[in-house]
Amino acid sequence: MTRQKGFTPDVRPKLTNDMISRVEKVCKDRGCTTDKELIQQYVERAIDEYVEEWYEVSLEAIELQDGNADYATDEFDDDELIREAKLRVIKDLYEDRPQNMHQQIAESVIKEVNNR
Incomplete structure (x- = not known):
C-alpha cells in the first residue's frame, strides 16, 4: 500500500508569527512590554512541546490510514x-x-520579565 507523504504544507512560520502577535497583545493588555525575541522563544518552545506531545498520535493515524499500523511498538524509523x-x-x-x-x-513571558 502506498503511503501518503509530503502533502501537508509547512505552516509553522505563519503559526509562529500569528502566535507572537497574539501573545504580544495579551502581554500589552496586562501592562507588560517586552521584546518580540523573548516572546518568540516562548512561542517556539510551546509549539515544539505541543508537536512532541502529539506527533506520535499523528503517526499512528497515518499508519492506520495506510493499513500499516503496528500496535506492538512505538518505534518509527x-x-x-x-x-x-x-x-x-x-x-x-x-x-x-x-x-x-x-x-x-x-503568563510565562510576564513572569520572566518580572523576575529580571
Missing part, C-alpha cells in the same frame, strides 16, 4: 513519515489551538 506527522500536528495547531494557549504563554 521513516524520517519522511515522521516529518509529515509533525507537519500535520503544526497544521492542526494553526487551525485550532488549545483554549488559553496564548494566555499561558503570555
Whole structure:
C-alpha cells in the first residue's frame, strides 16, 4: 500500500508569527512590554512541546490510514513519515489551538520579565 507523504504544507512560520502577535497583545493588555525575541522563544518552545506531545498520535493515524499500523511498538524509523506527522500536528495547531494557549504563554513571558 502506498503511503501518503509530503502533502501537508509547512505552516509553522505563519503559526509562529500569528502566535507572537497574539501573545504580544495579551502581554500589552496586562501592562507588560517586552521584546518580540523573548516572546518568540516562548512561542517556539510551546509549539515544539505541543508537536512532541502529539506527533506520535499523528503517526499512528497515518499508519492506520495506510493499513500499516503496528500496535506492538512505538518505534518509527521513516524520517519522511515522521516529518509529515509533525507537519500535520503544526497544521492542526494553526487551525485550532488549545483554549488559553496564548494566555499561558503570555503568563510565562510576564513572569520572566518580572523576575529580571
